[in-house]
Ligand code: UDP
């Protein structure tokens with residue numbers, strides 16, 4: 075059969091509660107559009123009935139293309155698997171499975187795509203999450219923007235319409251610790267933002283706990299910025315400068331006023347301070363080494379257990 079024009083990708087991890095709502099809204103959307111579409115659902119090793127429901131759906135409705143991962147690989151890798159499986163010839167629309175990103179915006183995004191934009195990314199106008207999460211995101215995006223070597227747009231997540239040629243490039247990027255919104259910016263071409271209001275989760279609970287959020291932020295910073303390591307070099311330079319000035323003043327004092335009493339406290343303070351600086355520097359170097367270590371293993375990014383395409387069960391194609 076012919077490949078669809080567009081693919082909609084949604085990663086799902088224990089989304090049994092949200093699933094019926096998701097399918098209802100996606101089916102309605104597909105019915106209303108004159109484009110040929112497929113929906114790529116990626117089961118990220120769910121422990122509830124998500125996978126079961128996906129199977130039933132994909133065997134009945136050929137527009138649903140399902141990919142089942144061998145275990146929980148995390149949101150970014152589930153999306154990576156979705157991007158690789160998507161067959162849309164024109165573009166791929168990435169959404170969250172909990173309907174926080176309204177799929178009904180697809181026609182608006184598609185219009186911008188037709189105007190020549192390769193990437194249309196959604197920019198959140200308002201978040202309906204708790205204050206801690208909101209301020210965390212706010213600070214993170216601003217920090218990342220100020221230290222990153224590529225322009226990563228503020229307040230935009232993975233929700234986006236991405237053209238086929240950009241998806242092809244992203245599929246070829248082998249990096250292990252993935253920060254897709256950064257990779258998407260890195261590819262370039264014409265990109266634009268689309269403002270929207272992020273809704274609340276339709277059902278169930280967030281699977282992004284503080285730990286996962288920190289991991290994501292970490293990947294963003296260490297993969298898209300040289301700032302931490304440059305900062306350490308500079309801080310080292312500054313501290314050597316301070317030490318030299320201090321040393322010079324001690325000598326001058328010794329020469330002109332013989333009666334100096336040097337403080338023991340100051341010594342202790344300096345030792346503690348700079349052992350801290352050194353430990354931190356080592357940690358930062360360690361971060362980069364760790365990334366080289368993981369990357370050098372060259373393991374597949376994720377493992378597909380099974381896929382159902384156009385109602386047919388397929389053997390795994392792992393990369
Ligand atoms: N998700 C996933 N694997 C995970 C965690 C989350 O595929 O390990 C999916 C989840 O099912 C949802 C999307 O990624 O469709 C976003 O996750 P969530 O809503 O929990 O994050 P939040 O919106 O709270 O940041």
Ligand code: MG
Nearest residue numbers: 170172174275
């Ligand atoms: Mg969510």
